[in-house]
Amino acid sequence: MENSESQDEWAELGRRFVDDHYGSLRGRVRTYVVDQHLRTHLPPPPLRVVDVGGGAGHQSIPLARRGYHVTIVEPSPAMLERAQQELDGEDRAVAARVRLVEASGENAPEALDGQRFGAVLCHGVVMYLDDPIPMIHALSALTDDHGIVSIVTKNVDVLAVRPALEGDWATALSAFDTDRQINGLGAETRGDNIEALSALLAARGVEPIDWYGVRLFTDGWTRHR
Secondary structure: OOOOOOOOOOHHHHHHHHHHHHOOHHHHHHHHHHHHHHHHHOOOOOOEEEEEOOOOOOOOHHHHHOOOEEEEEEOOHHHHHHHHHHHHOOOHHHHHOEEEEEOOOOOHHHHOOOOOEEEEEEEOOHHHOOOOHHHHHHHHHHEEEEEEEEEEOEEHHHOOHHHHHOOOHHHHHHHHHOOEEEOOOOOEEEEEOHHHHHHHHHOOOOOOOOOOOOOOOOOOOOOOO
16 A cells, blocks of 8 residues: 555545445445446456545456456545455455555545556545545546546435435425435535536546436335345
């Protein structure tokens, strides 16, 4: 690991995300759907991929199994430790294709010495940022010519759907007047408008190709043991 930092403000949220989200049925659906969309757009391996805010590598370590060379950039030492534990259980050739770097997403271009990548992933990160612009700038700076950027964030235009499915009509109605929502982990998140986020990317030379719905109606699903 590189560029160690002393404080780990993301440790607890990351732990809950890995243990409570990825282990749930809705989390598995999300990971699978995102992976299928990535397969549509990713050039074949070998290709250098950077996963910004990649956590324990649930989305990007499977790419290493398929032959991609993956760099996981993550600000939380605890999450990088979880990623290393995942790699310890992988084939040696797979683990050798994954690099772990401790840095914030906004500082990733500097932490990676200006390297650029054929694919830049940033999944489940932007919704936790009050201002997405520094992150979008960093993601664009990491992208090679003709590279792709994959962002998974929360769509502000559908914030009312989840509380509506739960029958919480007061919260559903209030969602039309805000871009904030408490997620399933109890953390405040922010929604993005697709057109506005597309404009931010386009202003930095990244042309939007497609937007997908990842999950919404699976929010109420639970895993039965």
